[in-house]
Amino acid sequence: MATTKTLADAFHETLKDVLFAERASVRALKKSAKTAKELDLKRAFQEHLEETETQIERLGEIFDIIGKAPRAKTCEAMQGIVAEMEEDLEDFGDSPASDDVLIGCAQAVEHYEMARYGMLKAWSEKLGYDEATPLLRKTLEEEKAADERLTRIAQQLAV
Numbered sequence: 001m002a003t004t005k006t007l008a009d010a011f012h013e014t015l016k017d018v019l020f021a022e023r024a025s026v027r028a029l030k031k032s033a034k035t036a037k038e039l040d041l042k043r044a045f046q047e048h049l050e051e052t053e054t055q056i057e058r059l060g061e062i063f064d065i066i067g068k069a070p071r072a073k074t075c076e077a078m079q080g081i082v083a084e085m086e087e088d089l090e091d092f093g094d095s096p097a098s099d100d101v102l103i104g105c106a107q108a109v110e111h112y113e114m115a116r117y118g119m120l121k122a123w124s125e126k127l128g129y130d131e132a133t134p135l136l137r138k139t140l141e142e143e144k145a146a147d148e149r150l151t152r153i154a155q156q157l158a159v
């Protein structure tokens with residue numbers, strides 16, 4: 001049976017999912033910054049942590065723009081990514097591969113965020129949310145830059 005739900009509803013639901021995901025990402029980044037051995041990597045995590053806090057504020061602005069309260073909804077995908085990260089750190093946290101493994105986990109987070117922000121931006125354009133679109137574009141660019149930075153650091157890590 002068809003429901004009366006709209007793309008605007010899907011946008012709102014995804015926004016709640018992403019708010020949850022970003023809050024989980026803050027916790028993961030704190031842990032990653034603490035765990036990283038290479039100074040460059042530690043710095044990259046710390047800086048993206050600050051960026052992520054701004055992204056959470058930006059999400060709050062978007063909730064405002066669509067006239068909704070900033071409520072989060074459990075994001076099972078992010079919970080899964082974080083659970084895997086914890087498992088990987090248990091297995092490799094003390095190994096010489098720990099920074100590489102940490103980067104791999106962090107990039108899984110970034111790619112999930114990129115997928116979600118890419119979709120939200122496309123929907124925002126379609127829905128004519130002219131104030132929200134540039135905010136989503138900005139965050140998407142930051143996520144891509146964070147991902148590329150991690151790729152560069154990984155390439156420079158010794159085996």
Ligand SMILES: [Fe+2]
Binds near residue numbers: 048052109110113146
């Ligand atoms: Fe991110």
